[in-house]
Amino acid sequence: MAAYDVIVLGGGPAGYVCAIRCAQLGLTAAVIEREALGGTCVIWGCIPAKALLESAHVANKVRKAAEHGITTGELAFDYAPAMKRSRAVSQQNSKGVEFLLKKNKVAWIRGTGTLKAGKRVEVKTEDGKVETHEAKKALVIATGSRVKGLPQAGLALDGKRILSSDDVLVLDKTPKSLAIVGAGAVGCEFADVFNAFGTEVTLIEVAPRLLPIEDEDVSKELQRAFKKRKIDVRVSAKLQGVKVGKTGVSLTVEENGKAETLEVEHVLVAAGRAPNIEGIGLETLGIKTTDRGFVKINEKFETSVPGYYAIGDVAGNQMLAHKGSREGHVLADMLGGEHAHPVDYGNIPSCTYCSPEVASVGLTEQACKEQKLEYVVGKFPFSANGRARTSGETDGFVKIIRGKKHGEILGAHIIGPNATEIIHELVVARANEFTVEEIDLAVHAHPTLSEAVAEAVLDSMGKLLHA
C-alpha cells in the first residue's frame, strides 16, 4: 500500500490537471486510470474529433482550389487516412499527458479503482493484481462520463449499425448514408465531417432547432449553412420506429405531423452522455448523487462524505473539458492552501467546431427574455467583414447582448470562421465584468475577423460603422 496526499480517480482533463497542480504545490499525487491518459477529451472526444474536422475543412478547401488558381486532378476522399491521422494526434496528446505527469512527479497507477472507506482506493491492475492506496488529504473522483445510446427509442448501441461517437472515430470508411440522432455539438460536428467526406447525412433533432442550447439566431444560421451543403436537416423530428437490419437501419421520423421512413447504412446516436458513477464504490461509502445522476458536490467540490471530492463531468454542470480542468485547478489550489477564485459557471464558453464554427458565452437572447432583463442586441455579419471576404468564409455573424442600463455583456454569440478563437476577448471581458465600452476601447487590428466583434459592440451602442 502506497500513500499519497492526493489520489485522483480518473486521468481525464479534470483529473490530470488537478493532480499536476497538486504536485506543483508540493503535495504528493497519483492518478488512477485504466485506459490511456487524457480521458474522453483526448481519446474519444475533443481532440480526435477536431483532427477529423480539420480533414473535413481541408476537403472543403480542396474542392474550391480552382478559385485560387490551383488545378487538381480528379479528387478522391478516403476516410481511413483521416481517421488514422486523428488517432495519431489523439495518441500524441495522450503521450503528452503522460510526459506531464512524469515531469511533475505524479504517479500513474494503471488499473480500475474502487473507492473504500478511510480515503482508500482498491485498484485492480491490468495483470489482475489488487492493490490498495491511501490518500492522506483528499480522494478526488474524476471518472468522467460516457456515451449512452437511446435504448428506449430502439437505438441501443451495438457497434455495428447503431454507433456511438466513439465508434465513428475508428471507422475505416465512410458509410454511403448516415442518420445522426441529436444535433448538439457532437451531432453537428460529425454531420460536418461525414458530409465533407461524401456521406449522405441526415441530422435528426427532436428540439425545434440545431444546437438547442445556443442562441436561436445561431441555430437558424447553422441550419441555413448545413442545408447549403446538402445536409438533410430534420428538426422538431420524433423517432417513431427503428428497424435494425443486417445491412442498414429503417428509421421512421415524424416531422410536422407527417411520418417518413428513411433507409440508412448506419445511425450515429449523438444524444447525451451518462456520468460514470457505477461500480466505483459510491453506494458503499454513502456518497450522494443528484436526481440527474451526478455526484453531489458543494462549491468546494466536497461530496457528502468528508475527504472525498468530485470534479469534471461526473460532478455535473457543463460537461466540458475546460470546465473540468478549471475545477481540477481550483480544487488543487484549495488543497494546496493557495488563494483560489471559485469557478464561475456562468462564464464557461461553449464551442462547436463544425463549419461555420459556433461559440458563445453567457446568456442567450431567449434566456434574457425569460429572466425579464432589459437588453440591447448588437449584431454584425461576417459578409461585411474584410477578412472574412478575403478567405471567402462569409457565413455567420457576431451577436452581443448588452444590458440596457449599465452596458454589461449579458451574452455573446458567434457563428462564423474561427468563432471558437475570437470569442475569447468576450470571455475575458465577461470574467472581469466589463461593459461593451471597455471592449470598444481596444483598437482591433485590420483586417481581422475580430473586427466583427468590435462592430457588434458598436452596434449595441447604436454606433454601427461598417454595415
Next chain:
Amino acid sequence: MAAYDVIVLGGGPAGYVCAIRCAQLGLTAAVIEREALGGTCVIWGCIPAKALLESAHVANKVRKAAEHGITTGELAFDYAPAMKRSRAVSQQNSKGVEFLLKKNKVAWIRGTGTLKAGKRVEVKTEDGKVETHEAKKALVIATGSRVKGLPQAGLALDGKRILSSDDVLVLDKTPKSLAIVGAGAVGCEFADVFNAFGTEVTLIEVAPRLLPIEDEDVSKELQRAFKKRKIDVRVSAKLQGVKVGKTGVSLTVEENGKAETLEVEHVLVAAGRAPNIEGIGLETLGIKTTDRGFVKINEKFETSVPGYYAIGDVAGNQMLAHKGSREGHVLADMLGGEHAHPVDYGNIPSCTYCSPEVASVGLTEQACKEQKLEYVVGKFPFSANGRARTSGETDGFVKIIRGKKHGEILGAHIIGPNATEIIHELVVARANEFTVEEIDLAVHAHPTLSEAVAEAVLDSMGKLLHA
C-alpha cells in the same frame, strides 16, 4: 461651390470612417477621392494582400491533402486566377465603402483636391472641371501614403523589373525568381505568397532579423519557418550593387563581410512608404510637417493652421489602417461634441499575415530592457497545444511579458496559427490595464489556440501546466 460641415481629403480607412461618423453625429460631410474608395488598405494593401495570402494558405493545405485522405492528382499553381480573385475581393470592399457613404449620406467628390485658405478645397474632377468646396467646421487631411522605391540604392521603381507591392498585386504570372528587399510585414507576406505559388524567393533585410519591429524571439521563429519552406532568407544583408537588365536583375548582396551576386527575374521593393504631403497645398497654407515628412498634429489632430486636421498615415505614428480608422472615429466624435477617448498609440496591435502569422501589442522584450523595466516572461509553444496539433500547424508560440511587481501586461507577442485573431483578448486586456491574473480568471475553451495564451499567462506567474 458647396459647403459641408466637414470635408475629408482622402477616402481611405482614416478618411471614410471619419466622414461616416461625422454624418452619424448630424454633421454634413464629404470625401474627396480620385481613385476608388477605400484607400491603400482596400485597393493596394491589406485586403488584396490577404486575399492572395488565403490563396497561398490553400495552396499549402492542398499540398498536404494526402495526410487527410484526399487524393488530388497532379497539382498546378497559376497566379493569375488568384490575382483576379484578389482584385475582385478588393473591388467588392471598395463598393462596400461606397455603399456605406451613400447609406450615411456622405458625399463622394471624385477628383483631386488642393487645400486653399478659408477651409476651402479646390477639386479638379475627372472631366477636367475645377470646383471649390468649403468646410464650415473642419477640413481633414487624410491623404495617406504611397510605396516608395529605394532610388539611392539603385532600386527606383520601374514597374517592369523593379516592382512595388502595388505592381505585384496585379502580376498575371509568378516570376521564376524574385528578390524581396525589406522584410517588414509587406516583404514577409509577399515572400509567403510567391513561395506558395512556386517562385524562388530571396528575402533581403538590412537589419539583423526578419520583422525588425517585432520581438527578437518572434523574428527567429519566423526565420526558422521560412527556411523550412525554402525561402532564402538574408539578414544583416547590404545591397552593394544593382544592375537592371532586360530580362532580369543582378543584385550584389553583402552578408557577414562576404559579397554574393544574385540573378533574379524581378525585385520587389518592400521597404518603406512615403506620406502623401506633396501637391495638396500644405506649403501655401503654412501647414507644418515633421522632420520625417508627416503632417504635424497635436493630440486633437489639429495641424498648425486652425480648422485643418490630419489623420491616418499622413499624420505619422503607426502607418496602419486600424490606427487611421480609430483616429477618424475619435476626431469625428470630437467634432460632433461627443465624449472621445484619446487614441492610445501604445496599444495598437501589429499584425503580419504570413504563415505562421505574427501579432503583437505593447513592448518587446528588447524595449523592456532598454527601459530598464523589471519583467517576467511567460511562454507557451503551439507544439504543446491540442488544437494546433489537430490542424498540424504547430510552429510558433505565445510570449507574454508581465511587470514583475504589479503583473501588468507590458507586451504580448504571438507567432503561430491565427495569431492575428487570438491577440485580441490581450489587446482588450491592455486597453483596460488588466493584469495577467485577470486573463487567467477567464476559462479558455478547449481545444482552442487561445489556450496557449492562457498557458503563457500561467507561465508568467510560475504556474505553467501543459508544457
